[in-house]
Amino acid sequence: MIKHFQSSATKTWPIHSLIRQTVPLVSVPRWSYQSEAVLLADEGDIYVSRPAKFDSYAYARAFQECINQGNHVRGKAVHGHSLKSGDCLDLFCLNILLNMYAKFDVVDESCKLFAEMPTRNMVSFVTLIQALTKCGRLLEASQLFRRLHKEGHELNQFVFTTVLKLSVIMELPEFGWCVHASISKLGHESNAYVGAALLDTYSFSGHVFDAKKVFDGIVGKDIVAWTGMISCYADNACAEDALQLYSGMIMVGLKPNNFTLTSLIKAAASLSSVALGKTLHGYSIKTSYTLDPYVCGSLLDIYAKYGDIEDARAVFEAVPQNDVILWSFMIARYAQADQNEEALSLFRQMMHASIEPNEYSFSSVLQVCANIRGLNMGRQIHSHVVKMGLDSEFFVVNALMNVYAKCGNLEASMEIFSCLSNGNDVSWNTLIVGYTQQGFGEDALRLFYQMHIAQVPKTQVTYSSALQACAIIASVEQARQIHSLISKTNLSDDVVVSNSLIDSYAKCGNIKDARKVFDAMIEHDLISWNTMICGYAAHSLGNDALSLFHQMKEHNIKPNSVTFVGVLSACSNVGLVHHGLNYFNSMSEEYCINPSMEHYACMVRLLGRSGLLNDAMEFIDQMPVEPNVMVWRALLGACLVHKNIHLGSLCAEKVLEIDPQDETTYVLMSNLYASGRSWEHVALVRKSMRAKGVKKEPGCSWIEIQSEIHSFCMGDNSHPDTRLIHAMLEWLNVKVNRAGYISNVNVVLHDIDDDQKERLVWVHSERLALAFGLIKLRPGSRICIIKNLRFCQDCHAVFKEISKIIQRQITVRDINRFHHFEDGICSCGDYW
DNA sequence: ATAGGGTTAG
Numbered sequence: 112m113i114k115h116f117q118s119s120a121t122k123t124w125p126i127h128s129l130i131r132q133t134v135p136l137v138s139v140p141r142w143s144y145q146s147e148a149v150l151l152a153d154e155g156d157i158y159v160s161r162p163a164k165f166d167s168y169a170y171a172r173a174f175q176e177c178i179n180q181g182n183h184v185r186g187k188a189v190h191g192h193s194l195k196s197g198d199c200l201d202l203f204c205l206n207i208l209l210n211m212y213a214k215f216d217v218v219d220e221s222c223k224l225f226a227e228m229p230t231r232n233m234v235s236f237v238t239l240i241q242a243l244t245k246c247g248r249l250l251e252a253s254q255l256f257r258r259l260h261k262e263g264h265e266l267n268q269f270v271f272t273t274v275l276k277l278s279v280i281m282e283l284p285e286f287g288w289c290v291h292a293s294i295s296k297l298g299h300e301s302n303a304y305v306g307a308a309l310l311d312t313y314s315f316s317g318h319v320f321d322a323k324k325v326f327d328g329i330v331g332k333d334i335v336a337w338t339g340m341i342s343c344y345a346d347n348a349c350a351e352d353a354l355q356l357y358s359g360m361i362m363v364g365l366k367p368n369n370f371t372l373t374s375l376i377k378a379a380a381s382l383s384s385v386a387l388g389k390t391l392h393g394y395s396i397k398t399s400y401t402l403d404p405y406v407c408g409s410l411l412d413i414y415a416k417y418g419d420i421e422d423a424r425a426v427f428e429a430v431p432q433n434d435v436i437l438w439s440f441m442i443a444r445y446a447q448a449d450q451n452e453e454a455l456s457l458f459r460q461m462m463h464a465s466i467e468p469n470e471y472s473f474s475s476v477l478q479v480c481a482n483i484r485g486l487n488m489g490r491q492i493h494s495h496v497v498k499m500g501l502d503s504e505f506f507v508v509n510a511l512m513n514v515y516a517k518c519g520n521l522e523a524s525m526e527i528f529s530c531l532s533n534g535n536d537v538s539w540n541t542l543i544v545g546y547t548q549q550g551f552g553e554d555a556l557r558l559f560y561q562m563h564i565a566q567v568p569k570t571q572v573t574y575s576s577a578l579q580a581c582a583i584i585a586s587v588e589q590a591r592q593i594h595s596l597i598s599k600t601n602l603s604d605d606v607v608v609s610n611s612l613i614d615s616y617a618k619c620g621n622i623k624d625a626r627k628v629f630d631a632m633i634e635h636d637l638i639s640w641n642t643m644i645c646g647y648a649a650h651s652l653g654n655d656a657l658s659l660f661h662q663m664k665e666h667n668i669k670p671n672s673v674t675f676v677g678v679l680s681a682c683s684n685v686g687l688v689h690h691g692l693n694y695f696n697s698m699s700e701e702y703c704i705n706p707s708m709e710h711y712a713c714m715v716r717l718l719g720r721s722g723l724l725n726d727a728m729e730f731i732d733q734m735p736v737e738p739n740v741m742v743w744r745a746l747l748g749a750c751l752v753h754k755n756i757h758l759g760s761l762c763a764e765k766v767l768e769i770d771p772q773d774e775t776t777y778v779l780m781s782n783l784y785a786s787g788r789s790w791e792h793v794a795l796v797r798k799s800m801r802a803k804g805v806k807k808e809p810g811c812s813w814i815e816i817q818s819e820i821h822s823f824c825m826g827d828n829s830h831p832d833t834r835l836i837h838a839m840l841e842w843l844n845v846k847v848n849r850a851g852y853i854s855n856v857n858v859v860l861h862d863i864d865d866d867q868k869e870r871l872v873w874v875h876s877e878r879l880a881l882a883f884g885l886i887k888l889r890p891g892s893r894i895c896i897i898k899n900l901r902f903c904q905d906c907h908a909v910f911k912e913i914s915k916i917i918q919r920q921i922t923v924r925d926i927n928r929f930h931h932f933e934d935g936i937c938s939c940g941d942y943w
Numbered sequence: 944a945t946a947g948g949g950t951t952a953g
Contacts, residue, residue, distance in 0.1 A: 206945045237946045272947040307948040339949045373950040408951030440952050471952060
């Protein structure tokens with residue numbers, strides 16, 4: 112009550128008149144006290160009764176004060192008063208008002224004012240152009256510049272810096288270069304402000320040499336000019352020049368500021384010199400520039416990319432954590448390093464600190480959801496994103512699509528995609544990669560062709576995932592079509608795309624075409640060599656794989672872990688036990704590569720297949736790590752080939768101890784018992800499978816006829832040509848039997864009479880596919896069949912016979928490898 | 944008196 116009274120009492124006293132009196136006494140700088148017009152606005156209507164006439168200068172002071180204080184409401188009130196009182200505002204004052212509305216982000220108000228102004232000068236134009244540039248209305252800004260030019264206003268340094276900045280933001284450096292001509296003509300080139308802006312234009316378009324010419328021409332180079340040139344070098348892969356220029360700058364006695372440090376750290380990053388980064392970090396700490404978010408950001412960048420992510424974390428912890436960019440950056444790096452828990456915990460902390468996540472934070476945390484296949488968390492964040500209105504942000508949308516795709520919910524991913532008004536290449540790619548990774552090769556390829564028809568530009572990612580899709584369904588025809596599309600683009604020499612082509616041809620059964628692509632490549636990376644070596648290994652071309660491995664070493668390419676998986680499995684496919692052991696030992700001795708489970712499994716397979724079952728067992732005993740399912744299963748496979756029931760059941764026990772649901776093991780075990788005709792054991796295995804709810808995946812094979820995939824399941828009669836197929840099978844049966852072949856019906860799991868068993872194997876999916884291929888494909892051409900499981904033993908033997916009888920090459924890709932049949936022999940040497 | 948230059952993340 113009292114307070115209120117006192118305040119209203121003060122109000123009745125005209126303070127501004129008091130201030131006017133005090134000014135001469137205490138000589139405060141002119142602009143530091145409140146102007147009368149501001150007070151007038153604050154006091155409101157009280158002064159309306161008192162006729163207060165203000166001149167334009169008073170209003171100008173008032174507006175400027177409101178700008179400085181960021182007081183939006185007051186600014187508007189003062190403007191309102193001037194309109195009501197009819198006080199005149201001259202051009203000078205109106206320009207400040209233009210600027211005020213621009214600063215308060217009400218550019219529409221600025222535009223309105225600009226249109227209503229009785230006259231305008233160059234300052235009015237410059238102010239509005241800047242305002243429009245800042246809020247992204249670039250077209251209007253450039254039109255305004257044209258008008259300024261047409262109306263014949265003077266072109267001074269301010270105009271030039273403004274329009275140069277516009278040219279960079281519009282990504283039209285050519286526009287900036289045209290302006291350069293006028294700048295030179297008017298002699299503004301040597302001005303430090305104009306020079307720095309010009310420098311930026313050239314730097315942006317990568318014209319380092321022209322930038323340097325501008326820099327050299329600047330008279331009285333200040334820290335901004337030096338920093339501009341340093342940053343130009345740093346941005347355009349001339350890090351050494353950046354550092355050299357920096358020492359020149361030190362020599363003329365200038366000290367780096369936060370801008371300079373940011374560019375220098377960036378240069379250090381492009382040299383991947385963490386040591387230099389650390390020196391600059393030290394200097395930044397001394398000068399407190401680490402408090403600058405930009406300096407901090409570039410330090411985070413260099414540590415996370417080339418050093419230790421924990422160093423980056425330390426930088427992050429040492430600064431005030433109120434910058435969403437730094438948070439997002441840390442989260443993104445953790446997500447990329449697959450440190451998902453850390454990324455999530457930071458995201459939670461950020462929310463807790465009431466820092467509003469932006470599109471970057473959301474896309475990073477969504478990447479975490481994709482990494483950990485966290486569908487529920489992804490959904491939660493999705494709704495959060497929608498609430499914040501960020502669901503149309505490009506990166507966020509693609510990250511969301513990626514989460515759903517990675518979690519196997521391709522429908523949801525597709526739904527987001529179909530809601531996009533214009534899906535760009537990344538969203539198409541996300542979808543194609545999603546379908547490919549979930550194993551839906553046909554859907555992925557359908558999308559690829561839709562993308563092609565929609566004329567969306569295709570990238571490295573598009574082609575490699577489409578080729579991967581071809582590999583899944585083993586469609587060599589479509590791989591060829593995509594290959595011819597690629598050869599018409601500038602990606603035909605791309606290493607990643609070429610590597611995908613090699614892999615795709617190899618997986619489609621066409622190892623010769625794979626090699627052609629390999630030979631045609633201008634340069635090979637480690638992946639090219641690995642892909643080719645592993646391709647040869649899968650095709651049992653062990654000697655080709657090993658000779659390529661030696662060529663690789665001659666080219667001084669250092670093999671990695673994957674190379675040795677290829678090399679060792681090549682040895683195991685062709686039974687090179689001695690070589691294999693040598694390569695295995697050289698891995699750790701020569702190349703410092705620790706053997707992984709895959710390498711151990713390769714070795715067990717190598718020893719086991721060659722009949723050295725005891726050596727294989729000994730090898731397992733000597734492993735420094737606990738063997739996993741893969742290793743035991745490798746030995747079990749060898750036991751099956753060599754019919755060692757005792758060791759085989761031991762292996763099976765080991766596998767089922769680790770993974771009681773491993774269906775392959777049950778199948779292998781029943782095959783093993785069946786081969787020894789111990790039907791009670793087979794029955795036990797089947798019982799145990801039923802008890803544990805393990806089901807045998809149905810055998811399925813497919814074959815491509817004129818770019819169309821035909822698939823067959825065991826005993827499948829659903830194909831329209833089923834009658835023809837069965838007639839063909841009957842014919843083959845007679846032919847094979849006449850050739851003296853006796854069916855190895857052990858492989859059938861059921862305890863039924865041999866006649867029935869034989870009928871059962873004659874409807875195995877691989878035989879159906881083969882019969883269909885024989886009907887449909889050109890006589891004499893190679894037949895290529897894909898199977899989802901391991902090749903059946905009996906079918907394998909029959910395929911060998913058939914290849915001899917009909918004198919045709921047959922290729923079968925099973926879950927592990929390729930089998931090339933020719934004239935009664937299989938490339939696998941009957942070990943698989 | 945009013946307008947201007949350079950630096951961080953996919």
